[in-house]
Amino acid sequence: MSTPHEVPLPVVGISGFDAGLSEDELAVQQAVHRFAQDVMRPIGRELDRMPSEEAFLPGSPFWQFHKQIQALGLGPEAMAGLPPDQAARMEGLVFQELAWGDAGLATSFGAGAMPMLMAQASGQQELIDLCEGRLGCWAATQPDRGSDGLILYKPERYPGSKGNKGNLQATFVGDEIIINGQTSAWVSNGAVAQVALLDIVADYGTGFFDAQGSTYGCNIIVPLDLKGISRGKPLEKLGKRALPQGETYFDSVRVPRRFAIATQDDYDIKHAYAWAHAGTAMSHLAAGLSRAAFELALAYVHERKQGGAMLAEHQLTQYRLGGIGMKVEAIKAMARHVAHFTKCAPRPHPYFTASGKAFCNSEMMTVVRESLQLFGGMGLTRELPIEKLLRDAQAMQIEDGENNILQAHYGYLLSQLHLQEGFGRH
Ligand SMILES: Cc1cc2nc3c(=O)[nH]c(=O)nc-3n(C[C@H](O)[C@H](O)[C@H](O)COP(=O)(O)OP(=O)(O)OC[C@H]3O[C@@H](n4cnc5c(N)ncnc54)[C@H](O)[C@@H]3O)c2cc1C
Incomplete structure (x- = not known):
């Protein structure tokens, strides 16, 4: 307690030394904080102690979390109308509170929205409908292509080496895309997701590599209940145990070419x-x-x-x-x-x-x-x-x-x- 002749303590909020939050921002921060405390912390702790094979079964606390967070309306659509600087601030407030609750569940929510985010950016209503109400994942890494998937420039590769083609590829043939291979076991939500944003290498008819030995890429939205798709078991791991991770296998899975939201020219x-x-x-x-x-x-x-x-x-x-x-x-x-x-x-x-x-x-x-x-x-x-x-x-x-x-x-x-x-x- 300060006495009258002492400098008063500063005014701080839930998140610490943050001044100038608008009324809307404060209201969202407080609502997400309550959700993080009342829903995410207990569910996160419960999932952390469960065997992974049980934690993500239908009806488990994991799915209760997703049902409840959907009701809060925090997905990409909530930020869509905001000017960029306000969207940046709002997203920050939301993700910070969610991770304060449970970082694994927060990642599941964020990764889960990636297909919808990219479908919305594409403006294609059919793809937005495909993502609506489905838990998503962003499948970019594969067993043989981890850090390599993040190399954007040829000089960053070891001199003389080619880009890494990985274990999951798309072949564009006429109006169709044929997908073969598998994701890494690390894809967030991978073991249970219902729709995927694939971020993988592609053959547009001339092979997977350009003249510099770099791979061509593509982004495709793929519903994960198609023929030829199967899953690995949810991974048992050290941390973020509330986040299901696991492989997805593709055996000659065919999707229409219009499911690709980025191809040869705009992929990068x-x-x-x-x-x-x-x-x-x-x-x-x-x-x-x-x-x-x-x-x-x-x-x-x-x-x-x-x-x-x-x-x-x-x-x-x-x-x-x-x-x-x-x-x-x-x-x-x-x-x-x-x-x-x-x-x-x-x-x-x-x-x-x-x-x-x-x-x-x-x-x-x-x-x-x-x-x-x-x-x-x-x-x-x-x-x-x-x-x-x-x-x-x-x-x-x-x-x-x-x-x-x-x-x-x-x-x-x-x-x-x-x-x-x-x-x-x-
Ligand atoms: C919690 C979690 C969530 C994830 N979620 C997703 C997801 O949603 N979608 C997805 O696609 N993937 C996901 N991943 C995978 C993640 O992106 C990869 O694990 C990460 O990029 C590293 O790849 P890797 O594990 O294959 O390691 P590697 O690439 O094999 O790296 C192993 C070690 O070698 C070093 N190394 C690698 N390349 C070089 C180099 N050129 N020179 C020198 N050193 C090097 C690295 O620094 C690292 O220390 C997730 C992983 C985790 C742990």
Whole structure:
């Protein structure tokens, strides 16, 4: 309590030091926060402890979550009418709160909307209808094509090497596309999704490679109940256990050519758009999970006594809290910054967005580790929620591009901007 002659404490909100939120933004933030607390946290904890083979069966808490979040109307359609800067802010508020609730479920929701997002961008009503009411996935990686799927420029490949064709390909023949192969086991929602945005290599009649050895690509919306499609089991894994992941197999699956929303000529730019969008969400998720870990630690140091006083009363603890807290604010600020640039710049770029994903997520790891450290031994027990956050955070170091790879892509972008545009020379 401050006395009258002291500087009053600042006004802070649910998410910390955020000033200037509009009434609409505050209302959405509060509504999503309540949902995160009342629905996502209990369901996330329950799914975390269930065997993956049971966690995602029809009627499980996973599907209850999706039913309930649908009712909130937070999908791409909710942001569609907003000007870009407002959409960037609103998306940030929503994803941060969702990840504060449970990062695995938040990813399931975000990845689940990817086919709809791209169908809407294509403007094709038939594809929008295909995605309506169906849980989606974004299938880009395959067993032999992980980080390689994120290489946009030939000089980034090992000299003399060709692009990676992976294990899932589309062949365009007349009015049809024939799809063969399999996704990686890591595709978010992959084990249970009902519609997919495929982001894969393609043969348009001249083979899979251009003269420079780079692959041609395509984006296709594919309902996942077609003949020739089968699934692997949901993966048993360390973190983000509330998020179902698993392989999808395609055996000569045929779809009409009009299901392709990006082909030979516009694939690269649409791939970049989809990836930049995903990277933006990943930065906000890191902000939400970081906040969750920090808040748990903040509460614990006000409960635990050592050295004759509450942990919070020791100067060393205050110093540690300050270190964690300022990282949380930096993560939030960086997430907002990349989101704003990605939505509002005349020409955004996924390698810049990737820098945000890498920064926010690696700083998040430090936040979660240092928060857990404040619990001492108690931090390791499954009785408390902090150990789950550490496992979830570890998964996010690899998800949507392994952080070191993303940082290297950003470095390449900076160098090219310097060489080609004079960036940094003035
Ligand atoms: C929680 C989670 C969710 C995911 N969701 C999706 C999804 O929705 N859709 C989807 O398609 N995929 C998804 N993925 C897959 C994810 O995109 C890949 O795991 C990631 O891109 C890394 O690929 P990889 O696992 O094959 O690792 P690899 O590419 O095999 O990398 C292994 C190691 O080698 C390093 N490495 C790779 N290439 C190079 C290089 N050229 N030079 C030097 N070092 C290199 C990497 O940095 C890494 O440390 C998800 C993964 C996780 C963990």
